[in-house]
Amino acid sequence: MTSFLGKILCVDLSARSAASVDVPPEVYEAVLAGKGLEAWYLYNHIPAGADPLGPDNILAFAAGALCGTGAFLTGRWTVACKSPLTGGWGDANCGGLFAPAIKQCGYDAIFVSGAAEQPVYLFCDGKTVEIRDASAYWGLDATEAERALHRDLDGVCRKKPCVACIGPSGEKLSLISGICNEGGRIAARSGVGAVMGSKKLKAVVLAGSRPFPCADPEKVKTLSKELGQKLLKMTLPTGLGVFIGAGGAMMGHLPNIPLDGSMTAYMFREWGTQANTSLAITSGDGPIKNWGGTPRDVRLMEAVYNPEHINRIETAKYHCYSCPLGCGGKLNIRGRKYVEFDETHKPEYETIEAFGPLLLNWSLDSIYQLNELLNRAGMDTISAGNTVAWAIECYENGILTKEQTDGLALTWGDTEAILTLVKRMIAREGFGDAIADGVKRASERFGGKQYAMHIGGQEPGMHDARNDPQLGVHFVAEPAPGKHTVGMSIEYGAMSLCDICSWAPPARIHPKSRDLEDTEEMALISKANACYTMLVDGAGGCYYGQMMGVHMWKLVDYLNAAEGWDHDGDWYTQIGERIQTLRQLFNIKQGYDPAAVKLPDRMQGIPPLLSGPLKGVTLKNREQVSAHWRAFGWDGKTGVPLPETVRRLGIDRLTEGET
Numbered sequence: 001m002t003s004f005l006g007k008i009l010c011v012d013l014s015a016r017s018a019a020s021v022d023v024p025p026e027v028y029e030a031v032l033a034g035k036g037l038e039a040w041y042l043y044n045h046i047p048a049g050a051d052p053l054g055p056d057n058i059l060a061f062a063a064g065a066l067c068g069t070g071a072f073l074t075g076r077w078t079v080a081c082k083s084p085l086t087g088g089w090g091d092a093n094c095g096g097l098f099a100p101a102i103k104q105c106g107y108d109a110i111f112v113s114g115a116a117e118q119p120v121y122l123f124c125d126g127k128t129v130e131i132r133d134a135s136a137y138w139g140l141d142a143t144e145a146e147r148a149l150h151r152d153l154d155g156v157c158r159k160k161p162c163v164a165c166i167g168p169s170g171e172k173l174s175l176i177s178g179i180c181n182e183g184g185r186i187a188a189r190s191g192v193g194a195v196m197g198s199k200k201l202k203a204v205v206l207a208g209s210r211p212f213p214c215a216d217p218e219k220v221k222t223l224s225k226e227l228g229q230k231l232l233k234m235t236l237p238t239g240l241g242v243f244i245g246a247g248g249a250m251m252g253h254l255p256n257i258p259l260d261g262s263m264t265a266y267m268f269r270e271w272g273t274q275a276n277t278s279l280a281i282t283s284g285d286g287p288i289k290n291w292g293g294t295p296r297d298v299r300l301m302e303a304v305y306n307p308e309h310i311n312r313i314e315t316a317k318y319h320c321y322s323c324p325l326g327c328g329g330k331l332n333i334r335g336r337k338y339v340e341f342d343e344t345h346k347p348e349y350e351t352i353e354a355f356g357p358l359l360l361n362w363s364l365d366s367i368y369q370l371n372e373l374l375n376r377a378g379m380d381t382i383s384a385g386n387t388v389a390w391a392i393e394c395y396e397n398g399i400l401t402k403e404q405t406d407g408l409a410l411t412w413g414d415t416e417a418i419l420t421l422v423k424r425m426i427a428r429e430g431f432g433d434a435i436a437d438g439v440k441r442a443s444e445r446f447g448g449k450q451y452a453m454h455i456g457g458q459e460p461g462m463h464d465a466r467n468d469p470q471l472g473v474h475f476v477a478e479p480a481p482g483k484h485t486v487g488m489s490i491e492y493g494a495m496s497l498c499d500i501c502s503w504a505p506p507a508r509i510h511p512k513s514r515d516l517e518d519t520e521e522m523a524l525i526s527k528a529n530a531c532y533t534m535l536v537d538g539a540g541g542c543y544y545g546q547m548m549g550v551h552m553w554k555l556v557d558y559l560n561a562a563e564g565w566d567h568d569g570d571w572y573t574q575i576g577e578r579i580q581t582l583r584q585l586f587n588i589k590q591g592y593d594p595a596a597v598k599l600p601d602r603m604q605g606i607p608p609l610l611s612g613p614l615k616g617v618t619l620k621n622r623e624q625v626s627a628h629w630r631a632f633g634w635d636g637k638t639g640v641p642l643p644e645t646v647r648r649l650g651i652d653r654l655t656e657g658e659t
């Protein structure tokens with residue numbers, strides 16, 4: 001027995017049909033489940049040149065291999081499709097309870113093709129699969145729709161169903177929309193919500209209760225117990241968050257030092273991802289003023305966004321399935337300025353940065369409101385923040401006029417104007433409608449391309465490549481460009497990959513300048529990082545588990561126990577390499593040109609900044625990306641995987657001869 005169910009659910013909304021399809025065991029051995037299974041299926045079944053918003057695109061929902069086995073930090077689900085933002089591979093992931101719900105219906109993944117004529121939702125309880133009328137839910141925000149579905153199915157299902165749905169942004173085909181679950185958590189990236197909207201699929205509702213298979217549940221339990229004991233030992237006095245900003249300022253001036261993974265675990269348990277905000281502002285990691293530089297009052301800004309302010313109004317922490325950390329939280333925001341809601345999810349670091357320092361907005365209260373508005377609408381906060389930043393800079397430089405912005409004077413830090421513009425983007429009204437497809441489309445229409453921060457069509461996550469050039473490699477080389485969750489130098493230092501992968505260079509203290517090099521060593525570091533991330537995604541693991549390092553979160557041991565295998569880290573790392581290469585082949589098949597993707601000049605340090613921790617830095621990003629591709633066995637100029645690489649990884653056997 002393995003942890004795989006061996007079946008996927010294939011739904012065709014045009015034909016209003018659904019079929020359970022067996023997956024050969026060799027597919028799981030090659031790519032695991034989660035993103036790997038999606039890469040295998042989407043490569044083989046989305047025709048070349050498919051319209052991302054047409055019926056030929058396929059929207060996939062997958063749980064990872066370890067979901068349900070008892071392994072800690074493995075409750076993430078991945079949604080994938082051809083991205084309408086980039087024209088290539090698109091994916092996003094999220095936590096909560098939706099991943100185990102997929103498996104409890106008896107499937108490792110659900111693939112939805114075609115398009116309905118009227119709004120529908122997909123219902124599955126492990127026995128029946130139905131495509132049901134969703135006209136009563138169309139138009140509701142994601143939180144309202146989920147509540148209405150729970151209300152209407154109460155007493156009808158044997159258990160409370162799990163719901164993944166779109167809000168108004170996905171319905172209105174905003175290319176920066178995502179898919180939500182559990183009251184506004186969101187799989188936000190790649191425009192996946194627009195793809196769901198184009199299929200007129202309001203929600204996927206899962207209410208199965210089948211058991212989870214696992215080869216050696218006792219061994220998995222022992223591994224989780226060991227990890228739990230390590231996590232329990234990590235206690236420090238409360239209130240230490242006030243020192244994080246000073247730590248970041250120090251890091252900006254020191255060589256890069258490999259961190260202990262337990263520090264990551266402590267920070268995410270104590271504050272959530274918000275722990276990073278102060279650190280990012282002072283170290284140079286967090287972009288400020290549309291990626292333009294560092295203001296003089298950076299320490300004041302750090303104090304405004306210090307995570308201790310957020311911890312003080314936190315009413316409850318919440319966890320994804322099978323996670324002892326619980327980096328999520330609910331906040332009591334009643335009575336705060338700008339705020340229309342009583343309660344909200346704790347905003348993630350990415351949201352705080354995108355609507356705080358990026359826009360020189362000094363109101364943390366407004367970010368609580370923006371976070372709730374955007375999560376309910378199902379709009380990606382990273383993309384929306386970058387788009388608003390572009391609009392402000394265009395307005396300040398006379399590229400946009402008040403007539404074009406429907407009377408809004410867009411200036412840095414104008415909280416009211418930012419709120420108004422975001423509401424109009426969500427409603428797709430006037431100028432808000434014109435920019436609701438993200439910064440690339442907006443700049444093609446209005447100009448100001450020099451201020452449009454996107455990579456291959458997708459707005460970048462809130463981390464500056466001038467601070468971490470390895471991140472810049474992944475921003476560009478990643479088949480879903482602009483994602484910040486594939487690799488960074490600081491993460492590599494914490495993960496100790498050389499202890500499971502024979503060819504991964506050891507992490508060591510090094511001057512920041514080393515990360516700018518296009519040497520073979522740096523290319524192997526970025527390759528190992530990307531391969532391990534893909535392995536984590538195939539397992540359904542959490543990025544923050546990954547950052548704890550291989551000695552704390554023992555992914556290889558977990559996988560061997562869950563699958564009844566006895567493979568070493570090299571074998572597993574090659575699974576990650578295979579998944580990444582399959583995703584790149586997907587892009588090539590779809591006509592996406594990897595060589596045309598580049599960092600905006602500003603993000604490369606052209607021209608270099610004159611002050612702050614990133615002063616004088618200019619990247620050699622193109623050279624580093626080429627070296628990264630060569631390390632993968634892809635053509636260094638074009639980014640196309642070489643035939644011998646495809647054969648070495650056995651991908652030709654997985655792709656029905658299409659490569």
Ligand code: SF4
Pocket residue numbers: 073074075095096268318319320323324325326327328542543544545
């Ligand atoms: S660390 Fe946070 S995001 Fe990761 S699994 Fe736990 S609760 Fe979810």
